[in-house]
Amino acid sequence: MANRSVNAAGGRRIFGDASWALFGQVGSGLVLLLGTRIITEMVSPAVYGQVALLTGIVALGVGIFAYPFVCAGMRLLPECLNAGERTALYRGVRRLTARSSFVAMSFLAFGGAAYSRMTGFDPWLFAIAALLFFVTVRREMGFQLLIGERRQRDASLWQASDSILRPLFAILLVWLWGPDAAWVLLGYVLASVAANTVWSFVHDRERSRKVRPRAVTLKQLERDLRVYALPLIPMELLSWFSGLGARYIVGYLMSAADVGVYAAAYTLTNEAFNRSAIVLLRTFQPVYFQHVSAGEKEQAFKIYWIWLGCVAAMGIGGVAALFVLKDWVAALLLAETYQSAAVLMPIIGAGCALQALGMVAGQPLLAVKRTRPLLVGRLLGAITAAVATPLMIRAYGLTGAAVAAPVYFGVEALVMALLARPWRKIGAVRKEETWVVRKSALPLGEG
Numbered sequence: 001m002a003n004r005s006v007n008a009a010g011g012r013r014i015f016g017d018a019s020w021a022l023f024g025q026v027g028s029g030l031v032l033l034l035g036t037r038i039i040t041e042m043v044s045p046a047v048y049g050q051v052a053l054l055t056g057i058v059a060l061g062v063g064i065f066a067y068p069f070v071c072a073g074m075r076l077l078p079e080c081l082n083a084g085e086r087t088a089l090y091r092g093v094r095r096l097t098a099r100s101s102f103v104a105m106s107f108l109a110f111g112g113a114a115y116s117r118m119t120g121f122d123p124w125l126f127a128i129a130a131l132l133f134f135v136t137v138r139r140e141m142g143f144q145l146l147i148g149e150r151r152q153r154d155a156s157l158w159q160a161s162d163s164i165l166r167p168l169f170a171i172l173l174v175w176l177w178g179p180d181a182a183w184v185l186l187g188y189v190l191a192s193v194a195a196n197t198v199w200s201f202v203h204d205r206e207r208s209r210k211v212r213p214r215a216v217t218l219k220q221l222e223r224d225l226r227v228y229a230l231p232l233i234p235m236e237l238l239s240w241f242s243g244l245g246a247r248y249i250v251g252y253l254m255s256a257a258d259v260g261v262y263a264a265a266y267t268l269t270n271e272a273f274n275r276s277a278i279v280l281l282r283t284f285q286p287v288y289f290q291h292v293s294a295g296e297k298e299q300a301f302k303i304y305w306i307w308l309g310c311v312a313a314m315g316i317g318g319v320a321a322l323f324v325l326k327d328w329v330a331a332l333l334l335a336e337t338y339q340s341a342a343v344l345m346p347i348i349g350a351g352c353a354l355q356a357l358g359m360v361a362g363q364p365l366l367a368v369k370r371t372r373p374l375l376v377g378r379l380l381g382a383i384t385a386a387v388a389t390p391l392m393i394r395a396y397g398l399t400g401a402a403v404a405a406p407v408y409f410g411v412e413a414l415v416m417a418l419l420a421r422p423w424r425k426i427g428a429v430r431k432e433e434t435w436v437v438r439k440s441a442l443p444l445g446e447g
Contacts, residue, residue: 032271033333035167036264040335042171043179045260050181052263053251054129055188056244057108058136063240065104066137068232069096070144072225074286075366077149079293086149092221093141096229101137105130128185135192142199147282155282158199165191231371238378242385242408243270243355246401249389254397262398264334265341266348269322273352276314277359280307285363292367304363304422311360315353322346344402351405358413364420373419381412 040048073093077086112126139162146155170187177183247266251259284307291300322329323346330342358381362374385408392400 031164031167033268035171036268037333037335038171039167039174039184040264040338042174043181043184045257045264045337046255047179047181047184047260049247049251049256049259049263050125051184052247052259052267053256054125054181054185055132056240056247058129058133059244060237060240061104061108061133062136062140063236064233065100066097066140067236068229069093069100069225070141071232072228073145074147075228075289075369076224077145088221090145092225093145096222096225097137097141101134105133108133122182125182125185128182128189131189132185132192135189135196138196138200139192142196147286152282154199154202158195161199162192162195165195228369228371231375235371235375235378238375238382241382242378242412245382245385246389246404249393250398250401253390253393258398261338261341262344262401264338265330265344265402268329268333268341269345269348270352273315273318273349273356276318277311277356280310280314281359283307284310288363289367300367307363308357308360308422311356315356319346319349319353322349340398344398347399347402348405351402351407351409354406354409354413358409358416361413361416361422362420364422364424374416377412377416377419380415381408384408384411 043051070093073089076089108126108130112129113123115121116123116126139158143155143158146152146158166188168187169191170184173183173187173190174180247259247263250262284303288300288303288307291303326342326345329345330339334341358377362377365371365374385404388404388407389401392404394400396403
């Protein structure tokens with residue numbers, strides 16, 4: 001009876017997590033779709049292409065310089081045994097992220113200035129992109145750590161408010177001052193500043209208990225975060241290239257207007273698949289990690305295969321729906337000058353479905369803190385993308401860029417599955433691999 005009660009409570013918790021994750025993704029996704037429709041009516045494909053290229057650079061910076069440390073914090077949260085250890089974890093993630101973000105913003109500023117000097121590109125766009133990077137890092141760190149705590153409601157509200165405000169502010173600035181990429185990017189910045197300020201105040205106040213870890217514990221913790229995060233940095237770079245690199249190859253081989261059409265098709269399609277995959281990730285990953293950390297092999301194995309089955313069903317259903325509804329979706333969500341994007345959507349959708357499947361296939365390695373083998377899958381996927389994308393673009397134009405997506409994401413998913421071997425049951429990680437901040441560590445002082 002006791003086990004049955006525990007299982008029922010666990011099921012209700014998972015259902016509650018899924019409901020809030022679904023609310024956050026669906027609510028913000030609907031506003032993003034509406035905002036995309038309005039923005040494509042207000043700006044030309046060339047301007048939209050500039051925005052897509054700069055937001056891609058921001059995504060690269062976040063993926064390399066911030067997300068690996070945030071991901072490490074999420075993985076280590078289930079092993080925090082008290083409020084003091086959680087406080088140490090938050091501080092460690094913030095310190096490491098702040099240092100790496102400063103380096104990223106310096107690269108963006110100097111690199112943007114040099115590029116603008118050589119090409120005549122507006123340098124202010126890079127300055128605004130640097131601000132967008134800063135506020136995006138703060139947002140990701142805030143709500144991703146909430147997800148690690150399984151506080152899905154707060155995380156979903158933070159993400160939804162940011163996603164709602166971004167298109168609203170961008171549309172307002174474009175309406176006031178004209179169809180320029182700078183106003184779209186600045187709208188995104190102001191929206192994230194507003195959302196981050198409100199939610200940071202709320203959660204920093206909740207975490208303001210005077211718990212001060214010893215300096216040696218913080219140093220020890222930061223070493224553990226680096227060990228987990230450093231292999232993820234090249235992996236994030238490779239993942240970014242596989243996901244967003246095609247738009248830069250399109251820009252080099254074709255034109256900014258073609259980038260705008262391709263980016264519009266990719267954004268709408270990827271958002272639909274990615275948001276669905278994120279709902280499942282936020283629902284199952286924290287539970288899966290907790291079972292693995294506790295050595296509960298059977299429960300971890302069961303949760304994992306339910307998760308994998310849901311992602312596979314989502315991918316098959318989504319691709320089938322796009323094949324049938326692509327023209328209707330394009331007419332509803334894109335301006336007339338972007339309608340040629342319709343034919344690209346189901347092809348890109350197949351790639352996005354395989355990308356989501358590959359992400360889940362690699363989770364057993366993340367669960368046991370073996371992040372380095374994942375580099376092989378990302379590397380082979382990126383090499384395939386680097387070879388296939390330009391060849392397909394030269395042969396078939398934008399359609400070729402779309403066709404390349406399922407090729408390189410399929411290679412990546414296959415390699416991830418072979419490396420992680422998800423058909424094995426795994427429990428707690430080996431003793432020498434576990435996080436060192438335990439009850440046996442130095443005591444945490446109260447400040």
